[in-house]
Amino acid sequence: MVYEGYVRDFLELSDINVGDIIKIEKDNITHKGMLLEKPDYSNENTLIIKLNSGYNIGVDIQDAKIEKIADGEKPKIELDPVDKQISSDKDNLSILSTGGTVASVIDYKTGAVHPAFTADDLLRATPELVDYANINAKAIFNILSENMNPEYWIKTANSIYDEINNGADGVIIAHGTDTMHYTASALSFMLDTPVPIVLTGAQRSSDRPSSDAFTNLMASVTATKSDIAEVCICMHSTEDDPSCDLHRGNRARKMHTSRRDTFTSINMNPLARISNNKVKMVDEEVEYFKRDSTELAINDNLAEKVALVKMYPGISPELIDIYVDKGYEGLVIEGTGLGHCSDEVITAIARATDENIPVVMTSQCLFGRTNMNVYSSGRRLLHENVIPVADMLPETAYTKLLWAVGQSDESDEIRYIMQSNLKGEINTTLSQRYFIKN
Known part of the structure; x- marks a missing residue:
């Protein structure tokens, strides 16, 4: 995240950017280190720096003296390509990123969190994926979910259509949680799908010990191998990690600002619960669209107003x-x-x-x-x-x-x-x- 308000104005006025080496003097204590991006949980008046020792600290800039020592560059992740281990015995899974917390990787050298734009990025963050499917991952755009709009829904629907038409056995959409239920609902009407389409996200970023990104993503992979060929949302079923719920995309709603089990199915049970790489129907009597029971089709005409x-x-x-x-x-x-x-x-x-x-x-x-x-x-x-x-x-x-x-x-x-x-x-x-x- 970027710094905002008073801190942003101060940094701009002082020509200080993320990656620069700075010195902060406060209460007769001096700290030197690299300025990091602002975590989503830090105080709005706090600067985060990485010390030479490798530890990150936050310093409230109120009554502090701050000086830039040297220019720096924004941290980059430069790693060797990942062995994707393509196999004819595995399902072909497409992961499309629209942005959001779940599609991110950590630069452990700097402590910064960056969007995962490529399959390599995603597989480095979640190498277990290659054990379950042949992964084709791409970013169709990178926005905060509050900036989602019908134009993006149309682009997402067309991207999903292309992936399925090209042989994907399932599609995962990495999406910010705030408007995920709007997107899932819109996609459910625009697309007839013969395979599972699963939206997932994370309430807590991958640099936090309590992150739900890994569990949600791996459960979504399991969901795409199921017989439930609908647009669904897959997120934590409880605050703990053992299971995730698979919600019908047009029946779910975000109900809490920060809990990991924020999504709830309204006026119905979740379609299924996922744990230990298994999908179990919650209500055996519920009807759902089954894999290969529907021909792939798209109708993306939306009103403007x-x-x-x-x-x-x-x-x-x-x-x-x-x-x-x-x-x-x-x-x-x-x-x-x-x-x-x-x-x-x-x-x-x-x-x-x-x-x-x-x-x-x-x-x-x-x-x-x-x-x-x-x-x-x-x-x-x-x-x-x-x-x-x-x-x-x-x-x-x-x-x-x-x-x-x-x-x-x-x-x-x-x-x-x-x-x-x-x-x-x-x-x-x-x-x-x-x-x-x-």
Whole structure:
């Protein structure tokens, strides 16, 4: 990570860069060493330097005197090529990196963490991979997951399509965790796949003893060798390391900022649990797309303007009007309770539907499903042609509406698409037992 705020401004003003040799004097103690990149867990006012002894220390720059002793270069990893051990007896596995913590390697000389852009980088970080598959790894882009957008989803879908079309028996997507569930949901609608597609990430970087990168990646490899040919998310099932859960990509959500078991399947169990290189179905009665049961296909037409709007007390109906005036092609409402919003907002929504803008209703409760026949506000929304989508997650409804509007500009067809269970995004057997994480 880069330094930010006051520290960044100070470094720029002093012409000090990562890799430079600096001297820091504070409280009558002097430290000399190489300036390192900022770890994600360090204090915002702290500089990290590597001492000649090899140890890294952090020094708060408040009331410190800092001087650059010598220019340096940003650390580079220069190692011999890795023996990939290609074998006809192994599955062919493609690993595509979009960025994120899981696809990184450590330069142990400097303590810096860098993105893994090549198969060699990835295999050095996880040499065990070659025991399980022939690895083809590449970076399709390198972004923070909060910078993900529909244009990147389209590029990712096409990259996956090419890998499968060229013979991949499974595809892993290395992705930042913050928006992984959006990407997984979007890919589930854009792709029909005969092989497993697994998104994975890490909550803690590979330079930390508690990193989950290795466990998640190896479990994802096991998942790609399974019979579950869907877009899935594979992450820790508990805070400990023994197992990972395989979630349906359009049924999962990130539920914690830092826990390693941050992902939860909503309104259903995970598809499977992975431990000791084995995949065990969690619910034997659940239906899923099986390997080679579907022909490879891609439909990557997405709308350009769809908005996800959260209802809250005091929300102004002008927000809906703004989206209409700006030419948005669809709206997903994250309503309260069973799928409600205020009377004033209903009036604005009526204007949107009168102008043939599809409006979809979900619930911010997450667990349970919408039912707009219970209260008068819900019935008014139904009268205004709002589309309820049962227990579909708001994020899933957003990505699906982007896709649905990309398929048709006919209101009835969009309604039919949104209310049809295409890729397991609607749970038709909802039960109270899914209210808590299993």
